[in-house]
Amino acid sequence: MTERADRAERPGAAARRTAAQPERDPEAVSRFVERFAAQLVEAGVPRMPARVFAALLASDAGTLTSAELGERLRVSPAAVSGAVRYLAQVHMVSREREPGSRRERYRVHGDQWYEALTSREAVIKRWEHALREGVDSLGATTPAGRRLAETLAFFEFVDTEIVAMMVRWRARREELFGSP
Amino acid sequence: MTERADRAERPGAAARRTAAQPERDPEAVSRFVERFAAQLVEAGVPRMPARVFAALLASDAGTLTSAELGERLRVSPAAVSGAVRYLAQVHMVSREREPGSRRERYRVHGDQWYEALTSREAVIKRWEHALREGVDSLGATTPAGRRLAETLAFFEFVDTEIVAMMVRWRARREELFGSP
DNA sequence: CGCTTCTTTCACAAACTTGTGAAGTTAAGG
DNA sequence: CCTTAACTTCACAAGTTTGTGAAAGAAGCG
Known part of the structure; x- marks a missing residue:
């Protein structure tokens, strides 16, 4: 372009x-x-x-x-x-x-769509599910299993972080644009 | 071999x-x-x-x-x-x-791909660019312009938040799995 | 009630994606 | 150098996805 x-x-x-x-x-x-x-x-x-x-x-x-x-x-x-x-x-x-x-x-x-977009709750939940299955069936102590477990931990971490982040966003938004 | x-x-x-x-x-x-x-x-x-x-x-x-x-x-x-x-x-x-x-x-x-996946730097940057254009051409004071500006602010906020989040993740990861 | 206006559903054709076999390219190893 | 293993590129066939026109389905309004 x-x-x-x-x-x-x-x-x-x-x-x-x-x-x-x-x-x-x-x-x-x-x-x-x-x-x-x-x-x-x-x-x-x-x-x-x-x-x-x-x-x-x-x-x-x-x-x-x-x-x-x-x-x-x-x-x-x-x-x-x-x-x-x-x-x-x-x-x-x-x-x-x-x-x-x-x-x-x-x-x-206006103020909800990007929250949905960012968190993608459902998507992440399904990934987590697939990863959990993978850890189980490959064995948590194998190298591959450990890699999957780490990835899973990451997504779980992100889940909780995003909730907190959105709280901060709403505060910031108010600060920038005034109350909705 | x-x-x-x-x-x-x-x-x-x-x-x-x-x-x-x-x-x-x-x-x-x-x-x-x-x-x-x-x-x-x-x-x-x-x-x-x-x-x-x-x-x-x-x-x-x-x-x-x-x-x-x-x-x-x-x-x-x-x-x-x-x-x-x-x-x-x-x-x-x-x-x-x-x-x-x-x-x-x-x-x-192992430890980089999901960072890339989550932040989607390039994608978000392009969205921001398109939104900035939109704010300019629709006018920052019109209702639509204001909506776009708010969305833009959100993505900018997310950008910086994600950087901080990844720092926290690396700490947590070490705590969970030990050093890389 | 039935007319009219708006929306949804459906079958299908056009356009795009995907993965393949086959030919092409690169570099290791004789 | 020439052979050969390993990957890449290309043209195309099979398979999806998309958007359309036509027709059926709601719901206000007269």
Whole structure:
């Protein structure tokens, strides 16, 4: 990826923008969405969920309807549906029904998704389980068994550390951004 | 000379098995390898690299040659080659040339790979970069911009925390397992 | 109630991944 | 030097994954 500084905007633009715009410069938003989504994809998130998620992140309200998502990402309702199902399953978004409309609204929990992402509780638990089995069946006193046991200990350590870390984060966040 | 690896054994364990096993019960090893690999796959690691990595983890010496890997996993040399290239790129294994032979030896750095896995330095750095761009182009004072800024702050926080955490881990590890 | 609007499900085609055999490359050992 | 063992690269076939259009399924609103 080369340096293609195609800025659609000049410094003044941000100031000029006023309440009239439903979302700021769709160009810029889309650029961010695609770039951030690409990074998520590299980290192992399936593509469409990554794009949907990035779009939600970049929305002012932090919520979008299925229709809005389809429109912004230029994909079919079916694709949105699938992506949202995935994201809900891994707790990166939640769905809310808007009372008085059959529209569904998807929301990124600004302050929860990255906690989920970082800790990956379920994933780590399964690793630990597999490692424990390995230690048992290879024998805790064999060189390989010892290696597995150490790895297991590491993940257990991380588990507890992350809990503490998130506590510190919430404190720091308050300090930086004020109370939620 | 292929079979001189994997032999630093304990008396008790050796008694239960027949003395001449090149690796402990290949059945059990293979079962662990496939199960652990499956978990890695679920976490986003490509299949063959995951299997190769698990096989190395479960080897007593912590190293295997390309030929040994191919044999244990029942795959072609080409597959091993590709998998190893991937793993080396993400620093989960390193390759060493055995002097006096054209065999290459792949090693899992018992105490480094999970550090790499956990911190995912490069990945997080790229996320931060994408987020910074996003804050800039959406405007730091817009709601969406603020959300991105907070996410960015979180990752920066995690960066520094993880460094400290790994220091604590090394201490704990020594305490649990003695010096490296 | 039934119309209308929105969402989900399903079968399938296109696009991408993976692993293979075979040919190519490198370097040890005669 | 030439042979040969060991690994790598390449083109391609098999197998997945993805996203779509079409049709069916909810749910407000008249």
